[in-house]
Amino acid sequence: xxxxxxxxxxLPDPRPLIGDQRIPNAxxxxxxHRYAATGRPTKLVPLGAExxxxxxxxAARHALPHWRALPANQRRDMMLRLCQLVKENAEQLxxxxxxxxxxxxxxxxxxxxxAVDYLAYNAGWxxxxxxxxxxxxxxRAIDFTLDEPYGVVAVIIPWNAPLPSLGQxxxxxxxxxxxxxxxxxxxxxxxxxxxxxxxxxxxFPPGVVNVVPAGPVGGNALVRHPGIDKIHFTGSAETAKKxxxxxxxxxxxxxxxxxxxxxxxVFSDADLLAAGRQAVGAAIVLSGQGCTNSTRLLVERPVxxxxxxxxxxxxxxxxxxxxxxxxxxMGPVVSAAACDRILGxxxxxxxxxxxxxxxxxxxxxxxxxxxxxxxxxxxxxVDNNSDLAQNEIFGPVVAAMSFDTEEQxxxxxxxxxxxxxxxxxxxxLSRAYRVSQELITGNVWINGFxxxxxxxxxxxxxxxxxxxxxxxxGIREFTRPKNLWMSIRERAANTPNExxxx
Numbered sequence: 250x251x252x253x254x255x256x257x258x259x260l261p262d263p264r265p266l267i268g269d270q271r272i273p274n275a276x277x278x279x280x281x282h283r284y285a286a287t288g289r290p291t292k293l294v295p296l297g298a299e300x301x302x303x304x305x306x307x308a309a310r311h312a313l314p315h316w317r318a319l320p321a322n323q324r325r326d327m328m329l330r331l332c333q334l335v336k337e338n339a340e341q342l343x344x345x346x347x348x349x350x351x352x353x354x355x356x357x358x359x360x361x362x363x364a365v366d367y368l369a370y371n372a373g374w375x376x377x378x379x380x381x382x383x384x385x386x387x388x389r390a391i392d393f394t395l396d397e398p399y400g401v402v403a404v405i406i407p408w409n410a411p412l413p414s415l416g417q418x419x420x421x422x423x424x425x426x427x428x429x430x431x432x433x434x435x436x437x438x439x440x441x442x443x444x445x446x447x448x449x450x451x452x453f454p455p456g457v458v459n460v461v462p463a464g465p466v467g468g469n470a471l472v473r474h475p476g477i478d479k480i481h482f483t484g485s486a487e488t489a490k491k492x493x494x495x496x497x498x499x500x501x502x503x504x505x506x507x508x509x510x511x512x513x514x515v516f517s518d519a520d521l522l523a524a525g526r527q528a529v530g531a532a533i534v535l536s537g538q539g540c541t542n543s544t545r546l547l548v549e550r551p552v553x554x555x556x557x558x559x560x561x562x563x564x565x566x567x568x569x570x571x572x573x574x575x576x577x578x579m580g581p582v583v584s585a586a587a588c589d590r591i592l593g594x595x596x597x598x599x600x601x602x603x604x605x606x607x608x609x610x611x612x613x614x615x616x617x618x619x620x621x622x623x624x625x626x627x628x629x630x631v632d633n634n635s636d637l638a639q640n641e642i643f644g645p646v647v648a649a650m651s652f653d654t655e656e657q658x659x660x661x662x663x664x665x666x667x668x669x670x671x672x673x674x675x676x677x678l679s680r681a682y683r684v685s686q687e688l689i690t691g692n693v694w695i696n697g698f699x700x701x702x703x704x705x706x707x708x709x710x711x712x713x714x715x716x717x718x719x720x721x722x723g724i725r726e727f728t729r730p731k732n733l734w735m736s737i738r739e740r741a742a743n744t745p746n747e748x749x750x751x
Contacts, residue, residue, distance in 0.1 A: 253573045255348045263294045266445040268308040269455035276300045280435040285351035285581040286620040297461035299470040305459040306476040309401040309428035312456030317426045321376040328372035331451040332365045349437040351580040353572045364416030370703035371420030391735045396728040398426035400478035407483045408437035409538045421723035431460045438462035486712045504716030508641040509669030512662035513543035517551045519674035525559035532625040533579040537645035541670040546649040553651040564608045564625040581621040588621035591644035603635035604628030659687045668710035
């Protein structure tokens with residue numbers, strides 16, 4: 250399959266967007282972005298560093314009082330106008346994501362709708378955010394709470410799905426009344442910059458949303474800035490540790506949505522074709538570069554061989570190739586460095602005997618040779634204590650193993666430092682509920698997966714992070730309660746001394 254050059258004329262101005270101004274001569278240097286399907290350069294991206302982050306924080310701080318003071322209906326309507334503009338620009342936004350991280354159009358075309366769902370859902374909360382009345386004793390008083398925004402929020406998004414990630418976090422952060430500094434990664438800066446432009450077109454006051462592409466230097470300056478009131482980071486556990494170290498300086502609260510090594514538990518009574526499709530999806534959706542991807546396949550022994558045959562067949566028939574072709578299911582991984590790292594993991598697994606390579610395990614050549622393409626890969630009979638089973642690979646690699654009992658399945662699934670997601674396939678609803686209760690993870694999908702609803706709380710346990718995005722939990726992630734106590738005792742009559750004092 251020949252690779253089509255993407256339409257680079259769609260790319261927005263790559264300079265930082267602070268307030269309503271583009272910032273020239275960014276102090277963090279430049280990053281040469283490359284299209285992962287061909288390895289060819291697309292555009293030089295100026296990177297923000299301490300100077301740009303300081304300007305962005307000050308712009309957000311300046312906009313905060315006006316944004317908070319706007320009536321709820323006006324802020325709600327601005328968010329709904331932003332939803333409309335995302336819909337109107339859906340084609341460009343989808344193409345931008347294909348250019349910046351080579352996600353196939355088949356998937357990228359769905360991302361604008363997902364972002365709109367997140368934004369519209371949270372817009373509906375703006376005129377409903379309040380507090381609660383609290384019972385008091387022994388004094389007669391009224392005690393109530395106000396849900397207040399943190400203030401200026403640093404939002405650090407990942408490169409694998411920037412548009413849904415923006416909707417997922419910007420939605421509740423803005424609905425709660427915060428202003429925001431968005432740091433997209435240098436690997437995928439274009440979608441966030443275009444969304445920043447649409448925010449201004451929607452009528453948001455300048456400074457409510459600022460977008461500063463940056464690498465580690467700019468990210469470090471942002472999380473250490475004393476003007477940041479809350480940080481929300483989506484990414485890897487290793488980067489999260491650095492963010493927490495930076496946040497420690499000012500005791501800035503942090504929300505973390507991190508990686509996973511999610512287990513797919515398949516019992517003998519399951520729909521094996523559906524389970525097989527879920528297992529293959531772990532490798533091919535975003536080329537395996539997804540935090541919720543079910544990259545550990547745990548199968549009850551009586552159906553292990555049958556399911557493996559299904560998975561192998563589906564993997565071998567997966568269309569890998571041009572991300573701009575609507576028939577393509579799987580594109581390349583994001584960069585040359587990622588490609589080399591994943592191939593190194595595969596080589597190490599083969600040499601150490603961590604599992605038997607059944608499908609894939611190679612960089613694709615021919616017309617795909619210039620890009621960063623790795624074939625869908627399946628290892629069998631994997632040692633659950635191995636690096637292959639324990640570490641997040643973030644590539645198109647699935648590790649399969651068998652189990653004999655329900656208890657063993659739960660033990661294997663929980664035997665990891667991650668706890669973001671799990672998947673259970675069984676037609677026994679009692680078992681499904683029972684097993685789900687025992688899985689130490691923030692999210693469990695049973696007999697299917699159709700995305701993450703904006704109304705559902707999403708987040709992890711253990712080293713998959715903490716905090717929740719989605720539903721009322723997402724609003725609470727970006728608000729903090731203020732308690733007000735007011736005495737309602739009757740005023741006593743003035744005493745002679747009091748009268749004379751007056």
